[in-house]
Amino acid sequence: MAISPNTIALPTPLSWTGPHVKPTTDERALDNFLKSVERRALRMAELATGMREEALDLVQDAMFGFVRHYADKPASDWTPLFYRVLDSRLNDWHRRRTVRSRWLAVFTRSADDDDEGDEIAQAPDLNDPGPLLRLSGTEAARDLDAALRALPLRQRQAFLLRVWEGLDVADTARAMGCSEGSVKTHLSRALASLRRALEDHA
Amino acid sequence: MNTPQTPRDGGWLEQSKRLLDDSAEHLDAATLSRLNRARQAALGRGRRRVREWLPVGALATCSMLVALVMVQGRWHGHAGGTPELPLDAHAAAAGDVDLVSSEDSLEFYQDLEFYAWLEAQQQDQDLGS
Numbered sequence: 001m002a003i004s005p006n007t008i009a010l011p012t013p014l015s016w017t018g019p020h021v022k023p024t025t026d027e028r029a030l031d032n033f034l035k036s037v038e039r040r041a042l043r044m045a046e047l048a049t050g051m052r053e054e055a056l057d058l059v060q061d062a063m064f065g066f067v068r069h070y071a072d073k074p075a076s077d078w079t080p081l082f083y084r085v086l087d088s089r090l091n092d093w094h095r096r097r098t099v100r101s102r103w104l105a106v107f108t109r110s111a112d113d114d115d116e117g118d119e120i121a122q123a124p125d126l127n128d129p130g131p132l133l134r135l136s137g138t139e140a141a142r143d144l145d146a147a148l149r150a151l152p153l154r155q156r157q158a159f160l161l162r163v164w165e166g167l168d169v170a171d172t173a174r175a176m177g178c179s180e181g182s183v184k185t186h187l188s189r190a191l192a193s194l195r196r197a198l199e200d201h202a
Numbered sequence: 203m204n205t206p207q208t209p210r211d212g213g214w215l216e217q218s219k220r221l222l223d224d225s226a227e228h229l230d231a232a233t234l235s236r237l238n239r240a241r242q243a244a245l246g247r248g249r250r251r252v253r254e255w256l257p258v259g260a261l262a263t264c265s266m267l268v269a270l271v272m273v274q275g276r277w278h279g280h281a282g283g284t285p286e287l288p289l290d291a292h293a294a295a296a297g298d299v300d301l302v303s304s305e306d307s308l309e310f311y312q313d314l315e316f317y318a319w320l321e322a323q324q325q326d327q328d329l330g331s
Contacts, residue, residue, distance in 0.1 A: 030245060035241065038237045038241060039227070039229060040226050042233070043222065043225055043226050052233065056233070059237065059240060063243075064244045066244070067247065140217065145225075164218075191215075194218075
């Protein structure tokens with residue numbers, strides 16, 4: 001029988017591609033998930049620390065922690081769980097920093113006093129169009145950054161997770177490791193403080 | 203969005219979200235590269251962890267099986283009034299471990315009665331001839 005070259009399946013030449021491990025479907029989903037949250041996570045960490053390098057380290061730690069502890073959880077739970085890990089890293093960072101700089105507390109005004117301020121004085125004027133709308137893009141971004149950095153950690157996280165990330169109250173509470181009532185309180189105070197701070201800047 | 207806000211908060215909150223989105227969108231290349239490396243490192247560590255723990259898990263399972271068989275053998279020994287596990291019990295225990303750990307020989311053990319019968323037949327034939 002004559003064998004036509006077309007009927008022979010020639011083996012493709014093998015080439016060494018190194019110790020590459022083909023990602024599984026789960027791993028690809030995990031990769032996509034981390035890709036979807038990493039930038040916002042970095043900005044949150046940056047707002048908390050004020051330093052990009054520290055923020056990058058914290059996000060990397062959060063990714064490690066998330067993959068280690070929660071990668072096998074249902075994908076629908078990943079967002080609050082990832083932010084739970086990040087929130088925990090931010091809290092740890094904040095605690096360490098507080099201990100280190102305690103001796104400086106006399107000279108700096110603590111931004112972590114949630115109970116300060118007169119809530120009636122902070123109540124918004126309903127006829128005002130809002131603070132950021134009166135500023136140009138760059139100024140607004142800079143002022144928003146400053147106002148967010150001035151917020152206490154819990155208030156800032158409540159604002160960012162709830163307003164920016166769009167988590168509902170239950171997931172925000174899960175991410176922050178607190179009750180839903182605390183989330184509402186933190187958010188309410190964050191909104192009042194932001195409005196006031198941005199008014200001052202405008 | 204279901205945040206506790208006044209009707210006019212919508213405008214500046216929406217703008218805040220846009221500004222934050224912009225800041226996350228326009229990160230510099232070096233930062234994006236660091237994030238990418240961090241992500242790959244986290245995924246790689248997860249992968250390595252699974253690979254590292256698999257043999258440990260297998261070893262632990264085997265050890266547990268051996269321990270179970272030994273304990274069972276010893277317990278049976280005590281129940282029968284003998285303080286020490288007899289040698290043939292040790293051999294039986296080792297056989298059980300062999301049986302559990304070796305999938306290939308499972309058929310042999312299942313056909314053991316047949317082989318015994320075959321041997322008996324051959325002995326009968328030898329005696330008859």
